Amino acid sequence: QQQVKQSPQSLIVQKGGISIINCAYENTAFDYFPWYQQFPGKGPALLIAIRPDVSEKKEGRFTISFNKSAKQFSLHIMDSQPGDSATYFCAATPPGTDKLIFGTGTRLQVFP
Amino acid sequence: DTAVSQTPKYLVTQMGNDKSIKCEQNLGHDTMYWYKQDSKKFLKIMFSYNNKELIINETVPNRFSPKSPDKAHLNLHINSLELGDSAVYFCASSLQGLIGNEQFFGPGTRLTVL
Numbered sequence: 001q002q003q004v005k006q007s008p009q010s011l012i013v014q015k016g017g018i019s020i021i022n023c024a025y026e027n028t029a030f031d032y033f034p035w036y037q038q039f040p041g042k043g044p045a046l047l048i049a050i051r052p053d054v055s056e057k058k059e060g061r062f063t064i065s066f067n068k069s070a071k072q073f074s075l076h077i078m079d080s081q082p083g084d085s086a087t088y089f090c091a092a093t094p095p096g097t098d099k100l101i102f103g104t105g106t107r108l109q110v111f112p
Numbered sequence: 113d114t115a116v117s118q119t120p121k122y123l124v125t126q127m128g129n130d131k132s133i134k135c136e137q138n139l140g141h142d143t144m145y146w147y148k149q150d151s152k153k154f155l156k157i158m159f160s161y162n163n164k165e166l167i168i169n170e171t172v173p174n175r176f177s178p179k180s181p182d183k184a185h186l187n188l189h190i191n192s193l194e195l196g197d198s199a200v201y202f203c204a205s206s207l208q209g210l211i212g213n214e215q216f217f218g219p220g221t222r223l224t225v226l
Contacts, residue, residue, distance in 0.1 A: 032212050043116070043202050043217030044155070051212070087153060098143065098206060098213065099168055102155040 004092050006103030013110050019077040021106045023090035028071065032093040034100070035064065035075050039086045047088070048075070080110045115139050116218035118203050124224045125193055133188045133221045135203030143167070144186035145204040145215065146178060155202075161186055162208075193225045 005024045013019045023033075034049035050057045050064040050073065057064045063076040077084055090103040116137045125131050137144065145168075146158040160168040164180040175191045186203060203218040 034214075041219070043204070043220050045217065046214045049212070049214075089155060093212075097168070098215075099157055099160070100215065101157075105153045105155075107153075 004090060004101050004103040006090050006106060008106060009104070010107040011109070013080045013108065015080065015082060015110055015112045017080050017110075019075075019080045019084065019108055019110070021075045021088055021090070021108070022072065023074065023092075023103050024070075024072045025092050026071065027092070027094065029095045030092040030101075031095050033064070033066065033073050034091050034093075035062075036089045036091060036102075037086050038089065038105075044089060077108075080108075082110045082112055084108060085110050116203055116205055116216050118201075118218040118221050120221060121219065122222050122224075124226065126226055127193055127195060129193050130189070130191045131193060131223070132190070133201055133203075133223070135186045135188070135218060137184055137203075137205040137216070137218075139205055139207075139216060141205040141207050141216070142183045143206045143208060144180065144183075145206075146186065146188050147202040147204060147217075149200040149202060149220070151199070159186075159188075190223075193223075195225050198223055198225045 035047045036044035037047040038044040048059050048062050061078045066073045088106045091100040119134045143162045145160045149155045158172045159178045161180045177189045180186045200220045202220045204215040206213045206215045
């Protein structure tokens with residue numbers, strides 16, 4: 001119930017393509033869903049986040065799509081660039097806490 | 113103007129030793145965290161402190177003891193190190209520890225136990 005499942009484990013995309021990373025959760029009480037981006041040798045950094053009362057959030061080339069009934073959410077990176085190459089983590093927060101439960105991560109490689 | 117800093121960046125030690133990792137944030141946040149990232153990149157929270165008070169303790173072995181001398185610092189002391197403790201440890205901080213508040217991560221400390 002406390003898990004967040006993430007797929008794929010790795011993703012290779014051509015420059016200019018769309019990168020899509022999916023996450024699924026079991027606990028319907030989760031109420032905050034952020035995505036973190038981690039470059040090699042660095043700590044994770046918040047990329048974009050969504051709450052379950054909206055179905056989509058867009059910030060620049062990054063969009064979260066949220067499907068509450070399916071208990072799934074996904075990150076879409078439009079016009080993917082080599083600089084987007086990093087590991088992406090979805091996460092979820094149980095109610096009443098600020099604890100982040102992370103997915104297993106997706107290593108994205110964008111080739112020119 | 114580093115936001116969340118950790119020392120040391122690398123730590124190599126023998127099994128059975130005791131070691132500490134230090135964390136400091138200059139963001140004025142009052143909640144700090146320790147996370148462990150294993151060799152498969154899996155990130156898991158270990159502890160959180162709010163204004164020097166322990167809030168989250170995720171069934172971490174007693175060999176791990178966080179200490180918060182003030183709200184800008186959260187250190188991690190590990191006794192009797194084991195091979196399985198090898199990982200990257202990240203400190204993070206957030207404002208008030210509220211849901212939806214961004215957590216800012218440090219650069220990590222890579223611990224290798226031989």
